[in-house]
Amino acid sequence: MPFPTPPSRRSLSAAEAVAKRSGLTVLIVSRRGLILWAVARTFESAVLGVRSGWITEAAAGPHWGKAYAEAARAVSELAAGGNEPVFSVVDTARERLLGLGLPVDLSYPPAVGVVVTEKAVAERLDALFCRLEIATDASIGHRTPWAGHGWVLDFGKGLPLRPGLKAVGGGSILESELRAIRLALGAAKNAYTGVLDGRCAVTVSSDNLTAARMLNDSGFQPGQSTAACREEIQRIQALTAFADVHFQWVKGHADHELNVLADRLAVMSRRHKEAELPAHETLRMAASVVEQRNMGLAA
Template identity: 75%
Template sequence: MPFPAPPLRRVQSAAEVVAKRSGLTVLVAPRRGLVLWAVARTVESTVIGLRSGWIAEAAAGPRWGKAYAEAVHALVELVPDRSEPVFSAVDTAAERLLELGLPVDHSYPPAAGVVATEKAIAESLDAVFSRLEIATDASVGHRTPWAGHGWVLDFGKGQPLRAGLKAVSGGSILESELRAIRLALCAAKNAYTGVMDGRCSVTVCSDNLSAVRMLREGDSPRERSTLACRDEVQRIRTLVAVADVQFLWVKGHADHRLNILADRLAVMARRHREAGLPADDTWRMVAGIVEQGNLDLAA
C-alpha cells in the first residue's frame, strides 16, 4: 500500500520574490557633474509614490551629504513613520542611509522600485539638460602664429558654467572662429550626449557674423572663406546633423556676459601659449574666470 505523499510546494524563483517585494527604493547617482537622487515607494509591482531631484556635485558636500539629505527628506514625505523597509542596490548608498538612521534592508531592492528610480534619474537628467546656450570666441595674434579659442556652456537651471579653451597654430580669424564653435560643440557633447541627438535645444552665439552666415546659409563670395574654413563648416554640420541647434550672432565686447567670458578665455589661451606658461596656471585662472561668471549670472 503506497504511503501518502505531502502536497507539492511550488518554489518561487528569485526573480518572483524580488518582483513581489515592497518598500522604499533609494537611488543616488552621479551623472555629468550632478548628483541625482530618486526615491520610489512600491507595493509589489505598483509604484504608489515617487520623488526625485538633483544637486550640482560641487555643491553636494562631503560624501554627497546634501543629496542624501534631500533623498531622506523625500523618503519621510512618502512614509512619515519610517515603518517600511528601505532598499538600495548600491552598497555605499546603503551604508550612508544606515548612518542616517534608516532601516535599510540589504536584500535586493523591489524590481518595480529599481525600474522607477532609474527611470526618474534618466528623466531628471534630460530635464536638467534640456536647454543649452554656448558662447564662443577666437583670438589671433599679429606677432605669433598662435590662435586662441574660448567657449562657455550654460545649461541654466542653476548649474555652474562649463568653460574651455585651446590654442592652435595657424589659421585666419574666420577659420579660428569656426574652429572655436566646433570645439565648443564637442565639449557640449562630452558634457551631455543629448546635445547632439535632439534632446537638448542648443543656441550657439558668436560675435563673428561671417562664421554665423556660413553656418546658416552656406559659403558665399562675400565671406572670403578658405578651403580650411569650408572644411570647418562641413565638420560642424556633420556634428549637428540631427541636433536641435541654431547659430546666433551677438555683438562683441558688448553686454553679452557669456560672450565676454569666451573672449577672455580665447585671449588667455593665445597669450599663455605665446608665453609658454604651465597648463596648471592656465586652468587655475580659468577656474577664477568661471567662478566670477557664475557670481555675475547669479546676481
C-alpha cells in the same frame, strides 16, 4: 497501505521574490558633475510614489552629504510614518543610509523600484539639459602664430557655467572663429550626449558675423573663406546633423555676458600659449574666470 503525501508547497524563485518585494528604493548617483537621487515607494509591481532631485557635486558637501539628506527626507515623506524597508540600488550607499537612521534592508531592491528610480534619474537629467546657450570667440596674435579659442556652455536652471579654451597654431580669424564653434560643440556633446541628437535646444552665439552667416546660409561664400574655413563648416554640419541648433550673431565686447567670458578665455588661451605657461595653470585660471558667476548662481 501508503499514507497520502501532502501537496508540495511551491517555493518562489529568486527572481520572483525580487519582483514581489515591496518597500522604498533609493538611487544616488553622480552624473555630469551633478549628484542625482531618486526614491520610489512600491508594492510588488505597483508604484505608489516617486521623488527625485539633484545637487551639484561642489554643493553636495563631503561624501555627498546634502544629497543623502535630501534623499532621506524624500524617504520619510513617501513612507508617511510607516516602517517599510529601505533598499539601496547602489551597494556602497547602504552604510550611509543606515547612518541616517533609515531601516535599510540589505537584500536586493525590488525590481520595479530599480526600474522606476533609474528612469526618474534619466528623466531628471534630460530635463536639466534640455536647453543650452553657447558663446564662442577667437583671438589672433600679431607677433606669434597662435590662435586662442574660448567658449562657455550655459545650460541654465542654476547649473554652473562650463568654460573651455584651446590654443592652436595657424589659421585666419574666420577659420579660428569657426574652429571655436566646432570645439564648443564637441565640448557640449561631452558634457551631455543628448545635446546633439535633438533632445536639447542649442543656441550658438558668435561675434563674427561672417561665421554666423556661413553656418546659416549654405550658399554664402565670402571672399575671405579658405579651404580650411570650408572644412570647418563641413565638420560643424556633421556634428549638428541631428541637432536642434541655431547659430546667431551677437555684438562683441558689448553687454552679452557669455560672449565677454568667451572673449576672455580666448585671449587667455593664446597669451598663456605664447608665454609657455603650463596647461594646469591655464585651466585653473579659466575656471576662475567663471567662478564668480557660478558662485552667484549657487547663492
